[in-house]
Amino acid sequence: MTATAPETGPSGPGPQPPGRRERKKQRTREALIDAAFGLFAEKGFDATTVEEIADAVDVSSRTFFRYFASKEDVALTFQEEQNRAVMAALDERPADEPIMTALRHTVVGMARACEAGELGFEPGRFECMLTMMRDSPTLLAGSLEHAQKKQALLTEVIARRMGLDPAADLRPHVAAAATLCAFQAAADATRRPGGTFTSLSETVDQAFAILEGGLNEPVPADG
Structure with missing residues (x-):
């Protein structure tokens, strides 16, 4: 078998820039x-x-x-961009940061970037996506299905970060599922007409604070 010579770009060896086609x-x-x-x-x-x-x-x-x-595929390109941003940002969090804290910073940061038009996100598309999710059960169902498909990838990223084998340890699966549920709960709350939750990023932050703090309510003292 003959070795293939490396591609040469304008500045020397390396990936070729995309062609005209x-x-x-x-x-x-x-x-x-x-x-x-x-x-x-x-x-x-x-x-x-x-x-x-x-x-x-x-x-x-x-x-x-x-x-x-x-057309559902077109609409969900925005969600795909969000997923890529989350995966990339999670890889950049400090290695010694607890997993749910790292996920909180990552997902809240992504939501804020969408709202502010940072990291290449377009606020107009973001607002349009939120409106469509509220008004179209068909697209909402497609979004949930898309999120479920990405859960396995997020589980793998979390497991690698935690140094765990997802085939033998349930924690990466729970962390990934909790992340998706927290985001979905926050999105549902902000879409609800007449609600007090208006900022997705702030609502996502509240959802992760609940996960970090625990869901059990204080047990009343006897007497």
């Missing part, structure tokens, strides 16, 4: 996402069709399906 594909994908979120904000998720998204970018529905399996 790949750049065009990425631009089309981003244009479809932009168009979709614009229509979602204007018409709502359920009232928007794949054909309308494709027409807004002047491509065919067939082209749309080369990039996304469904």
Whole structure:
């Protein structure tokens, strides 16, 4: 077998920059996402069709399906970006930090970045996503399914951080599940009409404070 020579970029050996075709594909994908979120904000998720998204970018529905399996897939690109941010930030937390504290800082930081438009997040898409989750049971179900699929990956990251074998130790599984439940509970609370929870990041922080402090209420003293 002949060894393959390393690819050479403009500055020498290393990964080649994306070619023209790949750049065009990425631009089309981003244009479809932009168009979709614009229509979602204007018409709502359920009232928007794949054909309308494709027409807004002047491509065919067939082209749309080369990039996304469904309009739910487009909407959940934002959730995928959140997941990547959480995984990357968790890896950067101090190694000696307790796991639930590290997860709290990580998830709250991600929520604050979404609200403030930091780390590449767009606040407009974030607000649109929160509204869609409130108004569309279909998208909410898809979001929950997506989160469940990512739970296994989060479990692996947590287990590696804790130095545990997830096949033999339940703690990484519980930590991952608790993280997803805390975020979902906070999102549900902020979506509830007439509620007092308005900031997702602050509500997520409160949810993790409950996890860190424990859920058991004080036992009344006898007498």
